[in-house]
Amino acid sequence: MLEPLSAPRVPVDLAERRIGDVEGTSLFPVGAEYTPPARGTWTIAHTPMLVPGAHEVYVCPGNCLRGVVLSAAEGGFSDRFSMVEVGEEALYDGSMEELVYEGVSDCLDRLGRRPPCVFVASSCIHDLMALDVPHLLDELAGRFPDIDFVPAYMNCTMRRSKLGYEDVQWRQNYAVLRPAARDRRSVNTIGSPFALDPGCEIVSMLASGGCRLRDLCHAETYQDYLDMATSWLNVYHWPVAAEAVRDLGERLGQEAVYLPYSWDGEEIRASLQALAGKAGLGMPDLDALEARAGEDLGRARRVLGSAEIRMDAAATPRPFGLARLLLEHGFEVTEVYADAVLPGDEAAFDWVRRHHPDLLVSAMVDFRMRLRGRDAAGRAEEAGRELVAIGQKAAYFTGTGRFVNMISNDGLFGFTGISRLAGMLEEAFRDERDARSIIQVKARGIEDYRLRPRDGVGEGRR
Amino acid sequence: MRQARVNTPNYACDLSGICSALYELGGLIVMHDASGCNSTFATHDEPRWYDMDSMVYISGLSEYDAVLGNDDAYIDDVVEIARERHPRFVAVFGSPVALLMGTDFRGVAHIIERRCGIPTFWFRTSGMQSYVAGARQAFAGIAGRLCPEGGESAPARGGRLRVNLLGVTPLDFSVVGNAEALRDFCETSGFELVSCWAMGDALDQLMRAGQADVNIVVSSSGLDCAEVLARKYGTPYVVGCPVGSAASAELARMVSETSRDGVARRLGEGDAAASGGRKITVVGEAVFASSLRHCLAHDLGEGNVRIACPLEDPCAMLGPADVAVRGEEEVASIMRASDLVIADPLYEVLLEGHSHVPFVRLPHEAYSGRMLRDEIPRFVGPGFEDVLGQAL
Incomplete structure (x- = not known):
């Protein structure tokens, strides 16, 4: 029998709380923010790069541009990125429309090739000025009729709005898709920079049913992307994709089913049953898959022993669901880093609160996080145990090199996803890595995509 | 456009x-x-x-x-x-x-x-x-508000000249040893460093800036601070960065001279581009680029150096042959008309199709940010001319 941790820890500041002391699901007040140097999440500059051959033109003030243009340089897609720098005078002298139109035109004229699709990104100031960006893009489409222009919005002030800018960017990522003949054997997965795990239940069910799963992450050509319009059904897995799915339903009449990135067996079964019912598919042997997931978690538990586990909400949209799963399988989960409880994670949050009231919840961006000690892994080691983090932010805040480098669920789904996670935990425990060099890289995984313009995609719309 | x-x-x-x-x-x-x-x-x-x-x-x-x-x-x-x-x-x-x-x-x-x-x-x-506009305000604000009126009159150790270094940030000097090399420069030049604005010294140290005999403005970011300190304490200043041996020696000489006559001086004031020799273009911040030109001319015998400065030049370092460039195409045309270019590597793309123009990579944190930090050399102090000479 493995020993539990000796004593519950006490919150060190107001950005850390015993989960048992939390009323409702409101964790921390919103206020001035710190940004931890864990950069693996994708940004709105990276997401459009999934559209093969697409080019981005950012029309923004210099400070906004610098972040995205260097993201492009670091990510290896500078040749798919241009920018128009907005000066102060454009805010006041009525020249903004001309700046956007002429600036974007100039970029395209100088590009030396004709991309099939151009995302034109405006920023907060344009929204506040009520700039009619869609109209400007119509004008640009008149000048460049072979290019699909798509408005994009780098409006950070929308971050806390009902519709966040990431939600909007995912919607815009599919904005070019036009009504097409419907293929009942074609299904899309929508709204993730990480391809759905090819070994997961969704993929195998669709394959068994003779259906093709279209994933933007796998699109090789612009035509592959356009062909997503032929699918009759969209599946999506986290709330950020909901706006894109709504829009596709409204514009193209595509149906949708929500198959959340869940760590709960019952919810996984219900989701897959919903998919099977919707698409007329057979069900896999879920009992066997669940049993295997349990075995895999058990093995991981034995390997990790009394290792402390902490996780963050950037690793998975259901961190409390994951905490519950691991706690139920005997892992020593001690802390969850999350600024809020996201939709769909409330029930798991409540379960953890009732059954493990001493577990700590910590903010990620609260100003106090800047000055809090980040030596938990060292202290754990002094006490004779290890600390394993799930997520880059948890790795940074604890100072551990033993971490699962997971972002936004990494495309893991279902019982197979749980099995995969168990393996990743074992790997993280065994192989200590240099977190510092890994987690500061923006948009983890973007290097795996073919980002450079390719033959056949630089000659306009087909 | x-x-x-x-x-x-x-x-x-x-x-x-x-x-x-x-x-x-x-x-x-x-x-x-x-x-x-x-x-x-x-x-x-x-x-x-x-x-x-x-x-x-x-x-x-x-x-x-x-x-x-x-x-x-x-x-x-x-x-x-x-x-x-x-x-x-x-x-x-x-x-x-x-x-x-x-x-x-x-x-x-x-x-x-x-x-x-x-x-x-x-x-x-x-x-x-640009960052220069921001840093200028910040340093000047601290000097104006937090440095005590009248200064302090602690005696210099061993009668050495006391100096402040103004305009030291990672944006111009990175974290690869240049800030430390600036301190070494002061030491080897026989100066007592009162404060470094602002890497390596806490606010209390900066508040002693009034003790200095001369301020050394090592980047454009430090100029406004120098002017505030001049008004507040009457401290004269010298502008320049000790890039390589000759610039280090010359800057040290200028500091001594300014301590005697109180006249502000700029490193490389007489370093206008000579007409002979290969035409070298340096793209970058004005104080650094001027100091680098001094190094090229006096350490390496390259006298025909022109600066293309994409940032403001509050210290008036640019000479008549230099260009305050605005926009990518203007920088490109100047680079393409050169016999050799020294610039941040992210400019090199502008020489595509002009492979006959050699390019010397010299990353600038304020431009390429973190991505090329490993390539940033220790350019402050004697010895850099050897590194640069090999690259030329």
Whole structure:
């Protein structure tokens, strides 16, 4: 029998709380923010790069541009990125429309090739000025009729709005898709920079049913992307994709089913049953898959022993669901880093609160996080145990090199996803890595995509 | 259109310049913005972010507060942090959105200072000026407000000349040993370093700046501070960076001379491009580029050097043959008309199709950010001419 941790820890500041002391699901007040140097999440500059051959033109003030243009340089897609720098005078002298139109035109004229699709990104100031960006893009489409222009919005002030800018960017990522003949054997997965795990239940069910799963992450050509319009059904897995799915339903009449990135067996079964019912598919042997997931978690538990586990909400949209799963399988989960409880994670949050009231919840961006000690892994080691983090932010805040480098669920789904996670935990425990060099890289995984313009995609719309 | 860029990035902006200048001074710095400005600074412009804690935050401005022009949450949050953390000072300034909202930072600073009793600075920023504009304000603000009137008259050790180094930030010097090399320069030149603005010295050290006999402005960011200190204490200044042996020796000589006659001097004032020899173009910040030109001319015998400066030149370092460039195409045309170019590697793309023009890679943190930091050399002090000579 493995020993539990000796004593519950006490919150060190107001950005850390015993989960048992939390009323409702409101964790921390919103206020001035710190940004931890864990950069693996994708940004709105990276997401459009999934559209093969697409080019981005950012029309923004210099400070906004610098972040995205260097993201492009670091990510290896500078040749798919241009920018128009907005000066102060454009805010006041009525020249903004001309700046956007002429600036974007100039970029395209100088590009030396004709991309099939151009995302034109405006920023907060344009929204506040009520700039009619869609109209400007119509004008640009008149000048460049072979290019699909798509408005994009780098409006950070929308971050806390009902519709966040990431939600909007995912919607815009599919904005070019036009009504097409419907293929009942074609299904899309929508709204993730990480391809759905090819070994997961969704993929195998669709394959068994003779259906093709279209994933933007796998699109090789612009035509592959356009062909997503032929699918009759969209599946999506986290709330950020909901706006894109709504829009596709409204514009193209595509149906949708929500198959959340869940760590709960019952919810996984219900989701897959919903998919099977919707698409007329057979069900896999879920009992066997669940049993295997349990075995895999058990093995991981034995390997990790009394290792402390902490996780963050950037690793998975259901961190409390994951905490519950691991706690139920005997892992020593001690802390969850999350600024809020996201939709769909409330029930798991409540379960953890009732059954493990001493577990700590910590903010990620609260100003106090800047000055809090980040030596938990060292202290754990002094006490004779290890600390394993799930997520880059948890790795940074604890100072551990033993971490699962997971972002936004990494495309893991279902019982197979749980099995995969168990393996990743074992790997993280065994192989200590240099977190510092890994987690500061923006948009983890973007290097795996073919980002450079390719033959056949630089000659306009087909 | 000069605002359009297809191939190259832009320089770090004013908000980053302020944050970089104030980073080590124990202040509370809160940018009024939603998110992106802080992320850009922390990711690309601030190499100390991972290891050195500093209270640099973003206000988290929301869409509704932006539309309604509501600054109350910003003020309340800053006051809350100040009361909890007791910073040495508070600095408030804003992003392009705050500019458009018309946020009254003077008023905001006044309210914060009244409510928490901590000196509070406000700065004019737009997110559309360069880091030089931001850092200039920040250093000048600290000197003007926090350095005591009249200075102190502690005797110099061993009768050595006392100096301050002004304009030292990672944006111009990175974290690869150049800030330390500036200290070495002072030591080997026989100067006593009073304070370094602002890497490696705490605010208390900066507040002794009035003890110096001469201020050395090592980048454009330090000029306004030098002028404030000149007004406050009558301290004269010299502009220049000790890049290589000749510039180090010359700068040291100028400091001594200025300590005697009180006349401001600029390194390389007589270094206008000679007409003979290969035509070298240096792209970069004006004080560094001028100092590098001095190194090229006097250490390496390359006299035909022209500067293409994409940033402001408050120190008036540019000569008649130099160009204050605006826009990617103008830089490209100058580079292509050269026999050799020395610039940040992200400019090299402008020489595509002009392979006959050799390119010497010299990354600048304020331009390529973190991505080429490993390539940034220790350019301060004797010995750099050997590195540069090999690259030429």
